[in-house]
Structure formats: C-alpha cells, structure tokens
Amino acid sequence: MSVIEKLRNIDRRFIFVAIALTVIVPLLRPIGFPIAVSPSVQRLYDAIEQLPPGSKVLMSFDYDPSTMPEVYPMNLAIAQHCFSRNLKVVGIALWPMGVSLGQQALETAAEECGKLYGTDYVNLGYKTGGMVVILAMGRDLRETFPEDFRGTPIEQLPIMEGVRNLNSFKLVVDFSAGDPGVAAWVMIAQARYHKKVGAGCTAVSAPAFYPYLNTGQLVGLLGGMKGAAEYEKLLQSQGPATAGMDAQSIAHAVIIFFILFGNLVMLITKRKTERRSL
Amino acid sequence: MRRQVPLVITFVAGIIMIIQYFIPHEPFAGLQQRFNVWFLIISAFALILGIGNLIKIHGERISRQSAGWGYSVVLLVGLVTMSVVGIGWGIEPGTPFFYLFWNIQIPLSSTMFALLAFFIASASYRAFRARSFEATLLLAAAILVMLGRVPLGNFLWHRLPAVATWIMNYPNTAGQRAIMIGIALGVISSSLRIILGIERGLGGGQQ
Amino acid sequence: MNRQKAFLLVLLFIVFLPWVGAAVGQNTPPAPATQVRAFDTPNDAGGSITITWKKSADDGQGENDVVGYEILRSTASGSGYQKVASVLAGEEGYTDGTVEDNVAYYYVVRAVDGQFSTDSVETGPAMAKAQWFNTDRTSMLVAVLIFSGLVLWFISQAKGGRQLYIRPIPGLAAIDEAVGRATEMGKPVLFIPGIMDMDNIQTIAGITILRRVARKAAEYETPLLVPTSRSLVMTTAQEAVKEAYLDAGRPDAYDPDRIRYLTDNQFGYAAGVDGIMVREKPAAIFYMGCFYAESLILAETGHSVGAIQIAGTAMPAQLPFFVTACDYTLIGEELFAASAYLSREPRLLGSLKGQDFGKAIFMIIIVVGIILESFGIHFLSQWLATG
Numbered sequence: 001m002s003v004i005e006k007l008r009n010i011d012r013r014f015i016f017v018a019i020a021l022t023v024i025v026p027l028l029r030p031i032g033f034p035i036a037v038s039p040s041v042q043r044l045y046d047a048i049e050q051l052p053p054g055s056k057v058l059m060s061f062d063y064d065p066s067t068m069p070e071v072y073p074m075n076l077a078i079a080q081h082c083f084s085r086n087l088k089v090v091g092i093a094l095w096p097m098g099v100s101l102g103q104q105a106l107e108t109a110a111e112e113c114g115k116l117y118g119t120d121y122v123n124l125g126y127k128t129g130g131m132v133v134i135l136a137m138g139r140d141l142r143e144t145f146p147e148d149f150r151g152t153p154i155e156q157l158p159i160m161e162g163v164r165n166l167n168s169f170k171l172v173v174d175f176s177a178g179d180p181g182v183a184a185w186v187m188i189a190q191a192r193y194h195k196k197v198g199a200g201c202t203a204v205s206a207p208a209f210y211p212y213l214n215t216g217q218l219v220g221l222l223g224g225m226k227g228a229a230e231y232e233k234l235l236q237s238q239g240p241a242t243a244g245m246d247a248q249s250i251a252h253a254v255i256i257f258f259i260l261f262g263n264l265v266m267l268i269t270k271r272k273t274e275r276r277s278l
Numbered sequence: 279m280r281r282q283v284p285l286v287i288t289f290v291a292g293i294i295m296i297i298q299y300f301i302p303h304e305p306f307a308g309l310q311q312r313f314n315v316w317f318l319i320i321s322a323f324a325l326i327l328g329i330g331n332l333i334k335i336h337g338e339r340i341s342r343q344s345a346g347w348g349y350s351v352v353l354l355v356g357l358v359t360m361s362v363v364g365i366g367w368g369i370e371p372g373t374p375f376f377y378l379f380w381n382i383q384i385p386l387s388s389t390m391f392a393l394l395a396f397f398i399a400s401a402s403y404r405a406f407r408a409r410s411f412e413a414t415l416l417l418a419a420a421i422l423v424m425l426g427r428v429p430l431g432n433f434l435w436h437r438l439p440a441v442a443t444w445i446m447n448y449p450n451t452a453g454q455r456a457i458m459i460g461i462a463l464g465v466i467s468s469s470l471r472i473i474l475g476i477e478r479g480l481g482g483g484q485q
Numbered sequence: 486m487n488r489q490k491a492f493l494l495v496l497l498f499i500v501f502l503p504w505v506g507a508a509v510g511q512n513t514p515p516a517p518a519t520q521v522r523a524f525d526t527p528n529d530a531g532g533s534i535t536i537t538w539k540k541s542a543d544d545g546q547g548e549n550d551v552v553g554y555e556i557l558r559s560t561a562s563g564s565g566y567q568k569v570a571s572v573l574a575g576e577e578g579y580t581d582g583t584v585e586d587n588v589a590y591y592y593v594v595r596a597v598d599g600q601f602s603t604d605s606v607e608t609g610p611a612m613a614k615a616q617w618f619n620t621d622r623t624s625m626l627v628a629v630l631i632f633s634g635l636v637l638w639f640i641s642q643a644k645g646g647r648q649l650y651i652r653p654i655p656g657l658a659a660i661d662e663a664v665g666r667a668t669e670m671g672k673p674v675l676f677i678p679g680i681m682d683m684d685n686i687q688t689i690a691g692i693t694i695l696r697r698v699a700r701k702a703a704e705y706e707t708p709l710l711v712p713t714s715r716s717l718v719m720t721t722a723q724e725a726v727k728e729a730y731l732d733a734g735r736p737d738a739y740d741p742d743r744i745r746y747l748t749d750n751q752f753g754y755a756a757g758v759d760g761i762m763v764r765e766k767p768a769a770i771f772y773m774g775c776f777y778a779e780s781l782i783l784a785e786t787g788h789s790v791g792a793i794q795i796a797g798t799a800m801p802a803q804l805p806f807f808v809t810a811c812d813y814t815l816i817g818e819e820l821f822a823a824s825a826y827l828s829r830e831p832r833l834l835g836s837l838k839g840q841d842f843g844k845a846i847f848m849i850i851i852v853v854g855i856i857l858e859s860f861g862i863h864f865l866s867q868w869l870a871t872g
Contacts, residue, residue, distance in 0.1 A: 010403075012400040012403075012789070015396070015399050015400045015403055016396045016399070016400070018399075019395055019396050019399045020396075023395070033428075033429030033430050033432065033433045034429060034432055034433060035429045035432065036429070036432040036436070036439045038439060038443050039443065040443075052573070052574075052575060054573060055573065064387075065380075065384035065387060065388060066384070066387035066388050066390070066391040066751070066752055067391065067778075068388070069388070100371060128318060129311075129314055129315075129318070132310065132311050132314045135310070135311070136311060139530075139582065140582050161571070162570050162571045162572060164570060164580070164581075164582055164583075165580070165582060167579070167580055168572075178751075178777045178778070179681070179777070202778070203427075204394075204778055204802055205777075205802045207446060207450055207454065207801070207802060208454060208800075208801045208802040210446055210447060210450060210451045210454065211451050211454050211455050211458065213447075214447060214451055223427075226427055226428060229429075245428065245429050246429070248428050249428040249429050249430035249431075249433075250430070251395065251399075252424045252425065252427070252428045252430065253425075253430055254399070255398065255399050255402055255403075255424065256421050256424055256425065258399060258402065258403040259402050259403060259406045259417070259420075259421070260421075261403075262403045262404070262406065262407060263406070263407055263408050263417070266407050266408075296629070299619075299622065299625075300618060300619055300622055300625075300626055301617060301618060301619070302528060302529050302530040302531075302615060302616050302619050303530065303531075303615040303616060303617045304530065304531075304615060307530035307531075307615065308530070317684055320717070321682060321683075321715070321716065321717050324715075324716035324717040324719075324720060325716045326716075327716050327719065327720055327746075328713075328715070328716025328719055328746035329716075329746075331716075331719060331742075331745055331746045332745070332746055332747075334742070335742055335745055338742075346764070383750070383753075386752070386753070386756075387750065387751070387752040387753065390752035390753075390755050390756050390779075390782065391752055391778060393782050394778060394781055394782060397781050397782055397785040398781060400785060401781060401784075401785055401788075401806070401809045401810050402809070404788075404809075405809040405810070406809075454801050457801050457804070457816065457817045458801060458817075459844070459847060460817050460818040460844070461799040461801075461817040461818055461821075463632070463818065463840050463843050463844055463847070464799070464817065464818030464820070464821035464822065464840065465686050465799075465821065466629075466632060466633075466636075466840075466843075467632075467636055467821065467836050467837070467839065467840040467843075468686055468689070468690060468821040469686065470633060470636050470637075470836065471824075471833060471836050472689065474640075476640070476830075476832045476833060476836075477689075477693060477824055477833070
C-alpha cells in the first residue's frame, strides 16, 4: 500500500486522538481569542435590557445533563442578566431533569445578585405534556402549576401575585436541547398568545431555528457554547462558556485541516489515476 | 371486524382533533389535552410490556449462558437496583436514586453525547470532498461557517463572523424553509391517509 | 422669650412654605385610567373577560409616579367591588380568566401610585361566553379545506384508474437491494425506528417502511433486528413485522424477540444500538423516523461496520449528518411519501399528487406575498397570521 493509499484510509482513531488533544490542551492552557457578538445574541440581550425593572420573565428549562455543557452556561448568563436588571424570573421545565439544572442556574445567579427565592425568582418544576403544558399555561397558569417544585402552594409565593397566565410575562426564554423545546414555544406562546420568545439551544439544532429568527417569531437566539460565550461577553463576565471557546476554536480548525487534507489526498490520487490511464 | 374497529377509532379521533382546533366551545374545548393524557396513560402501561420484554430476553440469555451473558446480569441488576431505590426512597435530590442517577447515568449520557465531536470529525474527513461544483460550494460554505462561528475566525478576519451569519441567515434559512414546508405538507397528507384508513402498514390499506 | 420663639416659628414656616407646598403637590392622587372597556374574550372556550384601558396621565408622563393598576370586579353595578389582579405600570390590558360564563360583571381599573389610588369610571356589564368558531383561524380552515380537497380529489381520480407519475426516489428504490445484500452476505438487517413515541408522525412513517423491509426480509429469510426506544413502538413494530411475515407466507419464521425494547433514555439507546451494530455486524441498516443528536453517533458506527445505510427523517437539523454518513437519505417529505412509493397503490399515489398541487399553491402564495409585502400591502400576511 502506497503512502497516499494509507492516508486515504487513515484509521479514524488518529482523528479521534487529534480531536481529544485539541479539546484538552486549550482547556488547560487558555489562549484567549477575542469573541465577536452575533446579531441574534445581541437582540436577545437588548430585549432583556429594554424590560422595565420588576417585569416578569418566564424561563423554560428544557434540557438535561447530557447537553448541560452547552445549555447551562447560557441559562446561567441570562439568569444573571435578568437579576442584575431587577427582573423577576419564573422557571418551569418541560424536561424532567431540567428542574434541578435550572434551579442550580437560578440559585447561582441569585446568590451573586442577592435575590430571594419566592420573591425574585421561583421554580415551578416539571410538567409532562410538552406543547400541551404551554397551551394550558396560556389559559391558566395556576391550574397547570398549583405549587412550586418544593410543593409550596403558589399563593404563598409573593412573586406569583397577579400571575394568571402567559399574559403576565413580558418575555419567555426557552433553554432547549430538543423536543419539546423551541418549536413548541414559538408555535404556542408566540403564535397563539403573542408573547416575545427568545431561546438558547444546542449548536446542532440552532440552524433549524433561524427561520423563526428571521420572521421575528424569536426575538433572539443563542446557539451552543458560542452563543453563551457571546452573552457572557455582553455581560462582561468570564463564565464557563468563555473558558470553552478556545478549545472549540482549535477543534474547528483541526476539523477544517482534516477536511482540506482529505481533499488534497483525493486530488493527488485522482491525478495519479489520470496519469496512469493516459 | 378486527381490522375495522381500529380504523373507525382512528377516523373518529382524527376528525374530532381537526374540529377541536377550530371550535373553542364545549365539548371540544380541552379535548387535545385530554387525548394527550390518555396517550400518556396508555404508554405508561406499555412500559410494563417493554420492561417485561427486557427481562425475558436477558433472563433467557443468562439461563442459556450465551455469549456476553455477564452484561445481561449487569443490566438486570441495574434495573432492579434503580427500581428498588426509586420506589423505596423516592427520586428527589438527596435520595440514593438521585445520587446514582447523577453520578452514573449522567456521566454515561454525557460521554455518549461527547462522542459526537469525534464522529463529526471522522465523518467530515471522509465525506466532505470537492467532487463536483456543488460539493465544492458546500465545502467552502462549511469552512467559512465553521471558522466564523468560533473566536478564531474573528481573530483571523474580523468580517468572518458576519459572513458566517449571512450564510446561516439566507442560503441556510431558505433551504430549511423549503424543507419545512415540504415536511408540513407531507405530514398533513400522511395524516389524511391515516385518518381515512388507506395508509398501509398500520392496519389500513389493502393487504 | 415666647414672642421670639413664635416669631422664629412663623419665619421658618414662611421660608419653607414653597417646599411644603411642592411636596404636597407631588403627592396628589394619580389621574385615572380612561376609556375602560370590558368584553368577552373573543375566540375562546369561555370563562374569560378582557379588560382594556388607556394609561393614566401620570403613567410614563405627568407626575410619572403610577406603579401599577388594580383590576376590581363586581357582579353588581356600583358596589361589592373586589380586587382580582394587579398589573405593572405601562400595561393597558388584562384578561380575567376567573369568571363564570353567562354572569354579568362590572369592572373598575384603579391607578395606584406609592400613596394614593384613583378609580376609573365603572364599565360593564360584560359576560363571558364560549364561541362556536375561532375566527382567528379562518385562513387555516380555508387552507385545510383546499389542501384536503385536493388530496381527496386526486385519491378519487387515482381510484378511477388514472396513471400518475412520481419521480424516482433512489433511497426507496435501494431498500430491496440493501436487504438482498444482507441476504447474500448472510448477515442480519437492522431497522431503527427513531427515538420518539407513536404519537410522532415520523415514527408512524418509519413503521410503514418497516413493514416493507420486514416483508422482504421474510421472503429472503434474513434475520431482521428492531431495537426500539419506546415500549409502544416495540408493540406496534412487533405487530407490523408479524403481519409482514404472514403476508410473505412465512409466519413460522417470525421471532418477536428480535424486536426488543432497550431504554427510553436517548444516549442509553444510542449506546445499546451501537453495541448491537458492533456485535451483530448487520449488512444493511435503516434509520427511519425521528432522530436527534444520536443520529451521527449511530450512522458513523453503522458505517464503521461496513453496512449499507439508508436513512429517512423529517428533522432538518439531523439531515446533514445522515447525508454525510449514509448511502441514501430520504429528505423530509420523502419519508412520508415512502408508503405510496413502495406500494404503488393508486389511492396513496393520488394523495401524493394532491400534496404536490398543494405545494404549487403554497409557492404561488409565497410569490404573491413577497410582491405585496414589498409594496407595503399587508392584508395577505395579516389574513394568513393565525391566533
């Protein structure tokens, strides 16, 4: 087998090792590439900036631990932003594991900004049914979520005073890793109840939501860890996403290198076969 | 008769669901929610069948001591352990179930998800080849987006993120929309076939 | 001495009078909310009344000290008012979802600043009722009627014996070839119906293709493995495969244990299926249904064991992965067209034809919409927007 032939059929484990190294090394020794903020992230940031203090924001934690590295940093960053602007946050989850992850993000952000559970933020927990839950919340939130995730009746929570249905919220932000997620919130909360909906999702699923962004059905969108890092930049904080950006940069560069290398090998092989057939 | 009854149920339920979308009045109000609850109840019972199937297959493998039967033991022990601690102490934070879930299940799930990064690299190495003009265009767009989506792109050329955003916003969105409209129409026509009982493979159609 | 004190007090009062006056002036009650209206919330199932008003003159302007509004309700005019809700300043509407149908209600909107409050003029009576038709969805009803009409008309045409052409779909044409190859190699066929439940239409489409694959596998006497991620999908798949084996005249070869439930957990399922691929080394793998992030994990493993792979999904985000790693991919609507394509049954083909005409109408509406919007005419987009 010639060298070219060997390169063409390179054992994919070599590629795996290269990717592992390019992820691990920058995590241990950060480089600090500058981060540019994309318009979709800026728009969500602006939407939150423009809310008057005291307004209520609904957050839906529709992700689970497997997608936590991507979605949690944006959840944390947006919670920090909301609390720093004195907005009140009501959290729910359409994914069972989203409850504790969302709670962790809210607690961390609340501690930094000195916010209190029950007064400044609340977590109403998980309800099964996906889109049906959003529909029901549009009609009557108190019937859908009679108590918070700890079992406290919502009548006893000051933040829930006057909250009847989705109309009580100025903005909905969905943190999504799949279904039910962004599409359900756009279809029900935005299309049916005319709420402003913003979203943060995994990088893999972000391209599918660009049509909603262009039609204005989403006020803003954070895609993957990059979206979270951009948001952290707007907040001028060094969060978990910023730390992962160098690794992602180098990994992308390595994948591009492999693609170009693969094409080069293909070109050389093609030339050789052409010469042979002459 | 055995074939007709499910078809009639499907037809009636399907028509009712279409009607309830347009009529907010009783008895149609809240029907969608009720149907969904019914579905959840049925799938909860179906879970018993699923677990039964799991126990049967792996039980047989253990009793026959066929290849890899040790893994079947691990599976059944895991199934029993999680069920016992879940039913016995609940699943709230602080319980043994939560501890096991957080420290075994979650790292394992994250590991599988992380494999994606490796597979994306190997798949793109193999498949992203400039074989034709279209493939070359796709390749160029992919490289621009990949660079433009990370800080490295911004570092190399400050306009690169804008280029990536443009590709995502216009050519990508146009394609996505076309696919989405096609899918929506496909779903409607497929649903009509199921409601009318002419879809094959689900009891309908001529066998 | 007392005189001096009195004089000082009077002097103080005179000096500070302007400030006292200003402070009292700032603490006047807010201007009331005006143009208060209460009416039955349109297009709902009853049980709700919408209240709208114009902001107080001291909300956002004037003294700008209004902090919010309280909504008061009574069943009698002029008395018995009770607070039902409060909303923030700047709001000009509230939907009261706690009313009973066919009861007359009166409303008052109370503008509140830090100290005082001012009631608006009473409005009412308003009565909640359920509606028999949601007028916001008229355009949707028209679209459904036209589209369904087209599909039904072409189905009836096809039943009448009219020949209909459908374009070749390589992925579907390759199904028989893939099963045949597995047979030649003496290896099993693996069918993965996605990770969602039977309430997802993609799973249903996957099961209809499974039936075709199962029939071929039965004819060729090739083992067919179907690991599922939902119990309900398992039972449905067992039923479909059993019937396919019956159709092929091989009921004896049907083995229900080959269609098995693994786990509901997304990545647990991916790990389980990857394990089956590595152990059983199937020669043909089908991915037909709804997939998420596990799509490439499965397809790359399938590729590494050298299987011929055919995928079909309507998940736009996963399509690039399948296109990259599989030999054939059914893109979006092709998945739903599969049953018609494979069976060549006239009624099913008719529904495809109807679908195509529906698509043509959509294209025309899109072009007309673009032209109208470009000239600032919005009636079409407004009519099409559903609530």
